[in-house]
Amino acid sequence: MADKKLAFIVQRTPYKSENPKLALTHAISYQTVEILLEDGDTVTPTVCLVGDGVIACLKDQKAMETYGITSTEMHLKSALLVDLDVMVCKEDLDRFGISESMIVLDAEDMGADKKIQIVPFASIVETIKNANHVLFF
Amino acid sequence: MADKKLAFIVQRTPYKSENPKLALTHAISYQTVEILLEDGDTVTPTVCLVGDGVIACLKDQKAMETYGITSTEMHLKSALLVDLDVMVCKEDLDRFGISESMIVLDAEDMGADKKIQIVPFASIVETIKNANHVLFF
Amino acid sequence: MAVLSMGIFSSLIGSMSTDFAIKLASSAIEKGHKVNLWLSGNAVGLVKKSQKHLKDYSTGEKHLIDLMQKGVEICTCEACTYARGIQKADAIEGVQWNAMHWYLAKIHSSDRVLQIGGE
Amino acid sequence: MAVLSMGIFSSLIGSMSTDFAIKLASSAIEKGHKVNLWLSGNAVGLVKKSQKHLKDYSTGEKHLIDLMQKGVEICTCEACTYARGIQKADAIEGVQWNAMHWYLAKIHSSDRVLQIGGE
Amino acid sequence: MKLAVFVSDYRLNVDTLDRLTSAKLGIILVQNGVYHATLKENGKPSSLLGKNADYYVLMDDLETRGLGSATIDDNIKVISYGDIVDLIFNEYEKTAWL
Amino acid sequence: MKLAVFVSDYRLNVDTLDRLTSAKLGIILVQNGVYHATLKENGKPSSLLGKNADYYVLMDDLETRGLGSATIDDNIKVISYGDIVDLIFNEYEKTAWL
Numbered sequence: 001m002a003d004k005k006l007a008f009i010v011q012r013t014p015y016k017s018e019n020p021k022l023a024l025t026h027a028i029s030y031q032t033v034e035i036l037l038e039d040g041d042t043v044t045p046t047v048c049l050v051g052d053g054v055i056a057c058l059k060d061q062k063a064m065e066t067y068g069i070t071s072t073e074m075h076l077k078s079a080l081l082v083d084l085d086v087m088v089c090k091e092d093l094d095r096f097g098i099s100e101s102m103i104v105l106d107a108e109d110m111g112a113d114k115k116i117q118i119v120p121f122a123s124i125v126e127t128i129k130n131a132n133h134v135l136f137f
Numbered sequence: 138m139a140d141k142k143l144a145f146i147v148q149r150t151p152y153k154s155e156n157p158k159l160a161l162t163h164a165i166s167y168q169t170v171e172i173l174l175e176d177g178d179t180v181t182p183t184v185c186l187v188g189d190g191v192i193a194c195l196k197d198q199k200a201m202e203t204y205g206i207t208s209t210e211m212h213l214k215s216a217l218l219v220d221l222d223v224m225v226c227k228e229d230l231d232r233f234g235i236s237e238s239m240i241v242l243d244a245e246d247m248g249a250d251k252k253i254q255i256v257p258f259a260s261i262v263e264t265i266k267n268a269n270h271v272l273f274f
Numbered sequence: 275m276a277v278l279s280m281g282i283f284s285s286l287i288g289s290m291s292t293d294f295a296i297k298l299a300s301s302a303i304e305k306g307h308k309v310n311l312w313l314s315g316n317a318v319g320l321v322k323k324s325q326k327h328l329k330d331y332s333t334g335e336k337h338l339i340d341l342m343q344k345g346v347e348i349c350t351c352e353a354c355t356y357a358r359g360i361q362k363a364d365a366i367e368g369v370q371w372n373a374m375h376w377y378l379a380k381i382h383s384s385d386r387v388l389q390i391g392g393e
Numbered sequence: 394m395a396v397l398s399m400g401i402f403s404s405l406i407g408s409m410s411t412d413f414a415i416k417l418a419s420s421a422i423e424k425g426h427k428v429n430l431w432l433s434g435n436a437v438g439l440v441k442k443s444q445k446h447l448k449d450y451s452t453g454e455k456h457l458i459d460l461m462q463k464g465v466e467i468c469t470c471e472a473c474t475y476a477r478g479i480q481k482a483d484a485i486e487g488v489q490w491n492a493m494h495w496y497l498a499k500i501h502s503s504d505r506v507l508q509i510g511g512e
Numbered sequence: 513m514k515l516a517v518f519v520s521d522y523r524l525n526v527d528t529l530d531r532l533t534s535a536k537l538g539i540i541l542v543q544n545g546v547y548h549a550t551l552k553e554n555g556k557p558s559s560l561l562g563k564n565a566d567y568y569v570l571m572d573d574l575e576t577r578g579l580g581s582a583t584i585d586d587n588i589k590v591i592s593y594g595d596i597v598d599l600i601f602n603e604y605e606k607t608a609w610l
Numbered sequence: 611m612k613l614a615v616f617v618s619d620y621r622l623n624v625d626t627l628d629r630l631t632s633a634k635l636g637i638i639l640v641q642n643g644v645y646h647a648t649l650k651e652n653g654k655p656s657s658l659l660g661k662n663a664d665y666y667v668l669m670d671d672l673e674t675r676g677l678g679s680a681t682i683d684d685n686i687k688v689i690s691y692g693d694i695v696d697l698i699f700n701e702y703e704k705t706a707w708l
Contacts, residue, residue: 002501004500004501006497006500009626009706011624011626011708012623012624013522013523013544013547014577015290015543015544015576015577016288016289016290016521016522016543016544017288017289017434018287018288018402018434018435019402019434019510019511021330022402022433022434023510025330025493026433026493026496026497028493029492029493029494029496029497030494030497031494032492032494033494033497033498033501035494036494036495036498037498037501041501043497043498043500043501045497050626051624051625051626052522052523052623052624055547055551055577058577058578058579059578060578060580060581061576061577061578062575062576062578062580063576064329065575066572066573066575066576067290067293067297067332067572067576068329068332068333069329069330069331069332070329070330071576071578073578075330095553095554096551096552096553097551097552097553097555102578121629125629125630125631128611128630128704129611131704133500133503133505133506133704134506134508134613134704134705134706135400135506135508135510136508136510136626136706136707136708137402137508137510139382141381141382143378143381146528146608148526148528148610149525149526150620150621150642150645151675152409152641152642152674152675153407153408153409153619153620153641153642154315154407154408155283155315155316155406155407156283156315156391156392158449159283159314159315160391162374162449163314163374163377163378165374166373166374166375166377166378167375167378168375169373169375170375170378170379170382172375173375173376173379174379174382178382180378180379180381180382182378187528188526188527188528189525189526189620189621192645192649192675195675195676195677196676197676197678197679198674198675198676199673199674199676199678200674201448202673203670203671203673203674204409204412204416204451204670204674205448205451205452206448206449206450206451207448207449208674208676210676212449232651232652233649233650233651234649234650234651234653239676258531262531262532262533265513265532265606266513268606270381270384270386270387270606271387271389271515271606271607271608272281272387272389272391273389273391273528273608273609273610274283274389274391276601278597278600278601285404285435286477287434287435287473287476287477288434288435289520289543290543290576291520291543294520294542294543294573297572297593298593298596298597300593301592301593301594301596301597302597304594305594305597305598307597307601315406315407316404316406316407316435319438319477319478322477322478322479323478324478324480325475325476325477325478326475326476326478327476328472328475328476330472330476331472331473331476333476335478353447353449353450354406354450356444356445356447357406357444357445357446357447357449357450357452358405358406358438358441358444359438359441359442359443359444359445359454359483360441361443364478364483385601386600386601386605386607387606387607388518388600388607388609389607389609390518390520390609391609392520392521392609392610395699397695397698397699408618408641409641409674410618410641413618413640413641413671416670416691417691417694417695419691420690420691420692420694420695421695423692424692424695424696426695426699504699505698505699505703505705506704506705507616507698507705507707508705508707509616509618509707510707511618511619511707511708523623525621525623
């Protein structure tokens with residue numbers, strides 16, 4: 001019986017490679033992983049957006065309307081909906097001049113209790129240190 | 138009856154994406170294009186390595202020995218063998234400290250008469266200006 | 275009417291370059307132009323038929339068919355496609371298979387060329 | 394003996410990441426370790442069978458078969474693979490098909506994880 | 513030379529554009545290139561915007577990324593796919609993709 | 611934390627590594643990351659080499675790129691795939707791929 005903590009680190013802009021989106025969808029899949037684990041075993045992912053990765057949380061992404069695909073915003077909301085911790089680096093938001101009013105902060109419209117956590121980079125380093133494994137995207 | 142001049146611009150390091158290699162193989166294919174053209178029509182490509190693209194002409198690339206694939210060096214030699222003009226930006230070679238002794242200069246071993254042309258960036262701009270179409274890789 | 279030839283070298287899913295090329299081709303057709311599309315490198319995966327359109331992923335099949343019906347010529351690089359295990363029998367019908375010189379020949383008769391390279 | 398799980402997200406041809414992962418997996422096996430390979434994103438193209446090994450292109454099929462014979466478990470992301478038009482009947486035999494949680498489950502029992510991301 | 517340069521990424525690893533000279537230069541921001549039109553790192557606009565060029569940005573790609581209502585500088589024209597077709601055929605002779 | 615960072619590219623668009631702190635840091639240059647070990651732009655070694663870390667470079671990837679006989683700085687150890695396996699399992703606990 002063990003819990004394994006995983007840190008998913010998204011460091012690059014969305015829509016250039018599939019990887020930022022896949023980081024989210026892979027983290028979200030923790031919800032169903034128990035069918036492949038021994039009883040009592042669990043996996044706890046935390047998603048961290050750093051560097052250019054913070055751009056992923058801009059709100060009102062219309063990817064479905066323009067190109068017929070799910071937006072990264074929607075994937076972030078899905079992550080909140082399944083109770084994942086999603087951390088966004090404050091220093092990087094500040095560097096880009098991205099204010100709280102410009103980003104996804106919650107998924108209340110979908111019924112999620114979790115909220116996006118805007119944290120200093122030091123907290124993300126802590127998350128990496130406390131994780132059993134780290135996945136850089 | 139017309140000749141169309143094409144400039145193939147390779148701006149990035151080899152082995153990271155397939156594109157620098159594909160620029161060369163596409164240029165090389167001019168050799169057989171006449172079967173699809175009207176009599177007398179021709180295509181004349183010039184390959185230009187600029188920026189990080191100049192790294193492609195380092196010699197003694199052992200891609201076949203290590204990973205079982207044709208090296209970019211071999212593709213450059215094939216380009217010379219089919220009489221293509223291959224220009225390499227002198228300023229960029231200098232910037233990287235790459236001397237003539239470190240690079241492919243000809244394909245004499247394959248029987249090619251053409252040689253790599255080390256030219257100032259201004260000559261590459263001229264090539265772009267004189268081309269009917271430019272293909273950036 | 276003028277002729278535009280585009281070379282696409284990026285994967286169907288990921289960079290959004292194929293989505294871009296498909297939309298641009300469609301707009302050029304609507305304006306009465308002729309369009310040729312050359313697929314090479316990782317873009318050749320685009321010709322695999324039976325793509326399942328899941329909303330999380332870009333899709334190409336229905337768009338390619340639509341463009342071909344509107345007169346767009348689409349050709350895949352034979353060697354690139356075979357190297358990835360895709361045979362003619364696996365491919366969307368109507369897509370041409372040829373060597374790289376197809377692209378050069380189309381460029382010869384084009385007014386404009388857009389080579390979508392990058393990484 | 395220890396367990397290494399690797400996630401591969403890059404195309405078979407282009408970045409050399411799959412070549413790298415295959416060689417690293419092979420070296421780990423030689424040293425007596427257990428290896429799991431998870432294919433997602435553009436890496437799922439790797440499971441298409443009948444890849445023609447042309448010397449200009451990286452190839453995956455024979456290496457995957459070789460690794461599986463040596464006990465490596467290889468799994469492809471179902472949704473990613475279907476989105477690209479590759480069906481189970483098109484795929485190299487022995488490759489597992491599963492949802493993304495397969496990777497997380499393998500990680501749970503791994504000593505080391507190498508997620509090959511990048512662009 | 514009348515050159516239309518498509519900038520499709522935010523982090524450009526090539527400096528070709530900086531060194532190219534062209535009688536008429538158009539810079540068309542598409543895909544992640546649209547971030548150049550909206551993001552200000554450390555308060556500064558993208559250095560890409562400081563050239564002697566005509567600037568365009570693709571509306572669809574702004575909207576995709578949550579930037580449909582972002583403030584765009586007056587010297588950058590917001591355009592559609594149809595506009596790109598017209599630019600390529602009517603305003604420029606050659607294209608480059610970065 | 612004992613972290614092995616794989617650097618797989620020459621132009622890095624991420625600064626995560628610059629900001630990470632780790633008790634023990636290993637930087638393993640693979641793929642186009644090997645150019646960091648050999649290229650000197652404007653006479654200067656790569657800024658990546660200035661960290662408090664143990665450095666490694668993969669021989670196969672040097673050879674692939676025509677750098678098999680290049681001069682490698684003494685503080686960068688030239689290694690094989692087998693060595694990477696041993697490093698991952700014996701010297702470090704976590705890995706990062708840039």
